[in-house]
Structures are given as structure tokens and as C-alpha cells.
Amino acid sequence: MAWVWLLAAGVLEVFFAVFLKLSDGFSKPMFTLLFAIAAGLSLYCLSKAMQAIPIGTAYAVWTGIGTAGVALLGILLFSEPVTGLRLFFMATLIMSIIGLKLA
Numbered sequence: 001m002a003w004v005w006l007l008a009a010g011v012l013e014v015f016f017a018v019f020l021k022l023s024d025g026f027s028k029p030m031f032t033l034l035f036a037i038a039a040g041l042s043l044y045c046l047s048k049a050m051q052a053i054p055i056g057t058a059y060a061v062w063t064g065i066g067t068a069g070v071a072l073l074g075i076l077l078f079s080e081p082v083t084g085l086r087l088f089f090m091a092t093l094i095m096s097i098i099g100l101k102l103a
Contacts, residue, residue, distance in 0.1 A: 002052035003101070005045045010065025012042035017070045018077070057100050064097040 016038035023031035042062075050058045068090050074080035 002049045006049035006053060006058055006061055007065070009042050009045035009049060010062050010069070012038050012045060013062060013066035014069030014073065016042055017066060018073055021078070057103075061097050061100055064093055064100075068093050068097075 016035050019031050019035035019038055022028065023035050026032045046058065046062050049062075053061075071080075071086070071090055075082050
């Protein structure tokens with residue numbers, strides 16, 4: 001169950017980062033509220049995961065899911081550049097997350 005909490009925390013981290021971008025410096029109330037809700041829920045889920053998963057692993061996986069997810073959504077939603085190196089490092093990040101789960 002702890003890994004489910006951690007996956008949820010990572011997905012919510014992706015949402016809070018996107019909502020932060022869409023809040024335009026907290027000038028758009030709806031996106032600011034969505035950011036705050038997603039951030040709070042993400043941290044709650046992370047805290048639940050850390051009850052059973054070592055802090056180093058949990059934090060690395062949480063930030064890794066967030067980093068890869070936000071990078072992917074940046075490409076898909078915000079027309080950020082797609083380069084071979086960028087895709088390579090996103091893949092190595094995902095492989096590292098899987099490695100931490102297996103280790």
C-alpha cells in the first residue's frame with residue numbers, strides 16, 4: 001500500500017507543478033487554489049508512504065515521478081523543446097525510479 005501512496009504523491013506533484021505554472025505567479029485564483037490542494041494532497045500521500053518506505057527512497061521516487069511527469073507535460077502542453085538528450089535523461093530517470101523500487 002505504501003507504494004500506492006507514493007505513486008499518488010508523485011502524480012499529485014505533477015499536477016501541483018502544472019497548476020503552479022498556470023496560476024501565473026498566483027494571479028489566477030482558480031489555478032492557485034488547485035495548486036494548493038494538489039500540493040497538500042501530494043505531501044499527505046508522501047507522508048503516508050514514508051511510514052513504510054525509507055525516506056531516501058520515497059523522496060527520490062516522489063521527485064523522480066514529478067520531474068519526469070512535469071517534463072513530459074511541459075513538452076505536451078507548453079511546447080517545450082524535445083531533444084534526444086532530454087528524452088534520454090528522462091528515460092534514465094524513469095529507469096532509476098524502477099531501480100529504486102526493485103532494490
